[in-house]
Amino acid sequence: xxxxxxxxxxxxxxxxxxxxxxxxxxxxxxxxxxxxxxxxxxxxxxxxxxxxxxxxxxxxxxxxxxxxxxxxxxxxxxxxxxxxxxxxxxxxxxxxxxxxxxxxxxxxxxxxxxxxxxxxx
Numbered sequence: 001x002x003x004x005x006x007x008x009x010x011x012x013x014x015x016x017x018x019x020x021x022x023x024x025x026x027x028x029x030x031x032x033x034x035x036x037x038x039x040x041x042x043x044x045x046x047x048x049x050x051x052x053x054x055x056x057x058x059x060x061x062x063x064x065x066x067x068x069x070x071x072x073x074x075x076x077x078x079x080x081x082x083x084x085x086x087x088x089x090x091x092x093x094x095x096x097x098x099x100x101x102x103x104x105x106x107x108x109x110x111x112x113x114x115x116x117x118x119x120x121x
Contacts, residue, residue, distance in 0.1 A: 021110055023073035024061035028108050031118040032058055036077065048087035055080040064105075071108040076101045 020027050033056045045051040058075040065072035080098045083089050107119045 020116055021071065021108065023063050023071055023075065023106075023108060024058070025116070027116050028073075028118055029058060031116070032056070032075075032077075032104075032106065032120065035118070035120050036079070040079070045081060048083055048089050049081045050084050053082035055082075058104075066108075069110045072105070073108055074103065074105050077104045078102070 022028070036056050037054075045054055057078045057080065059078065061073060061075040063071050064074050078098070078101060081094065083094070105121045107121070109117045109119070111117055
């Protein structure tokens with residue numbers, strides 16, 4: 001029994017921090033958000049909308065493959081634009097645009113120094 005206790009403690013410690021290594025963990029979503037902000041910066045946000053309030057969200061994140069050091073993931077990506085006060089816009093068109101779903105695939109890898117690295121395909 002004394003020989004088993006250290007092994008159990010080691011296994012429990014090995015799992016610590018593994019919550020960052022999922023397809024939908026906060027660090028992964030932060031990196032995805034930064035990627036899509038940069039990717040859409042060249043297109044820009046229409047003048048009647050507040051770019052600082054644009055929301056990027058990822059739904060239905062799931063693991064579609066991988067191993068102990070890498071996860072292959074998929075999710076549905078949405079962009080929600082917020083009109084500036086007093087702006088004129090077509091409400092139906094805005095609702096349609098804000099509900100456009102874009103499927104994305106990405107890879108999450110563990111870094112040697114801790115943390116994760118995200119690659120979008």
